[in-house]
Amino acid sequence: MPPTTTPGLVWPSSPTRLLGTTPNSPCASPQADGRIHAITQYSNNGLGHRWLKRDGNWADWEQFSNVPNQVDGVPACLRDTRGLLHVFWRDANSNLWWLRQKTINTDWAKPEEIVTKTAGGQGETAVGVQGNPAPALNADGRISVFFHGTDGALWHTHQQGADPASWSRPQSLRGNVGQSRQDPGVARAGDGRLHVFVTNAAGEVDAIAQAEADATDEWGPYVRVSPPNAGVTGSPSAATDASQRIRVFWLSGTTAHHAAQCAGYTGWGASQALSGSAITAPRAALAQDGRLEAFVLDSGKGLCVARQKAVNGSDFTPFESLNLTGITGSHPITTTTSDNRIAVVARGSDQATWVVIQQWS
Incomplete structure (x- = not known):
């Protein structure tokens, strides 16, 4: 059955x-009209996409002709409050790229490199991107993108002000994620704050949250969500339930676990297998x-x-x-x-x- x-x-x-x-798993998101759009690393390390047509069939794979053939890993995508799709990925040189729709359901803009592994001006950092990016919408609709840095810390960048094409300089959120290519998990709670989850170097799930909704530069301390010495492998994930509380999932050995946010969006309950x-x-x-x-x-x-x-x-x-x-x-x-x-x-x-x-x- x-x-x-x-x-x-x-x-x-x-x-x-x-x-x-x-070569890797795809990402997927509904467009403004609700039709699913799948995006993946292409066989030649370019970026390809496919979408549900209005007749219920799938369009053929198409490669984004203006994306350099240096996609490395699993891209991440989301839809913003205006209905536009955004795609983020790491390239072979540990830089972070961004591609967005210009108009809902159709045209795409030119891709931009928003985190560059060099020391210098806006968008540049001496730390590269490892693992896959994790984007999320702030309560005010701005996008934040989180990633593990090559220095073993959690990093993020975010859209600034009303200009969707203006991104902040990358900021370290510290932590101790080690040198593995893993992905952060991220979700927004009912009080509007983003919470980000990482597997630390000790094999435990840690969480860090915005000090208040939309405070992209102000974050609280890390708290441990999993039991100590939990033996977590891989990347945690997070989802928001019907009460708008976040539930975090992770894997230890061959057993999946989860823990829920307490009432009032503070603290974490005991984990369950x-x-x-x-x-x-x-x-x-x-x-x-x-x-x-x-x-x-x-x-x-x-x-x-x-x-x-x-x-x-x-x-x-x-x-x-x-x-x-x-x-x-x-x-x-x-x-x-x-x-x-x-x-x-x-x-x-x-x-x-x-x-x-x-x-x-």
């Missing part, structure tokens, strides 16, 4: 395979019925899902297989359609991109 999900919806019996080979085996940390999305659904890859069962037993509850169902054993590689990406159906985008063992979208029953 397929796993249970939101009443009135079902998981499909087979995914959609988007032909073409990709999710039942079932995993090789990636969960990536969660909020379903139509207000419950989080968390997705992992399992070496034997492929793509699996667990869901909250109750809205905002701490208990999740055991991981159940979606019977898609061909999906491998790094973590799956979750997004939603225009009518708030969950979509999961992942890379297959055939190096193609696979898409699974909830269907009406």
Whole structure:
């Protein structure tokens, strides 16, 4: 039987395979009109994209002709408050790039290098980018982008003022993320503050939060979210539940764990293990019925899902297989359609991109 999900919806019996080979997993986001847009590192290290057409079919892969063929890793994308898509990626020289739509659903602007690994003026730093970037929207709509630096600290840059093309100089948020190529997790709580999560060099999940909403230059201290010596592997992830409290997910060995923000958006509750085996940390999305659904890859069962037993509850169902054993590689990406159906985008063992979208029953 397929796993249970939101009443009135079902998981499909087979995914959609988007032909073409990709070196890394894709990112995905809905456009202003709700159609999903998938973006990935291309086979020649360029940047390629594909999107759902209005007839429900997928467009062919296209390469961004003006992006240098130096994409390295998994790009990250989001939609801003005006409906424009933004894409961020690291290049082979540890610099951070940015590409945005000029108009909703259509044209793209020229890509820009917003963090450059040299010592100098605006946007330049002696520290390079390692791991994949993690963008997020501040409460006022400005984008902040977080990344692990080659110095073993967490760094960020953000849009300045009303000009969306003006970016701050990179700022260190300190921390101790080590020298591994991992990704920060980031989410915004109901009080408007961004919280960023990293795996520290001791294998624990640490969190740092804005001092107040939109305070991009003012941050509180790091706090530990996981138990001490938790043996965390890989990158943590974060999602906001129906109560607008953040829930953090991570992987220790082959067991996924999660912890929830306390009421009032301060402090963190005790962590709990999710039942079932995993090789990636969960990536969660909020379903139509207000419950989080968390997705992992399992070496034997492929793509699996667990869901909250109750809205905002701490208990999740055991991981159940979606019977898609061909999906491998790094973590799956979750997004939603225009009518708030969950979509999961992942890379297959055939190096193609696979898409699974909830269907009406």
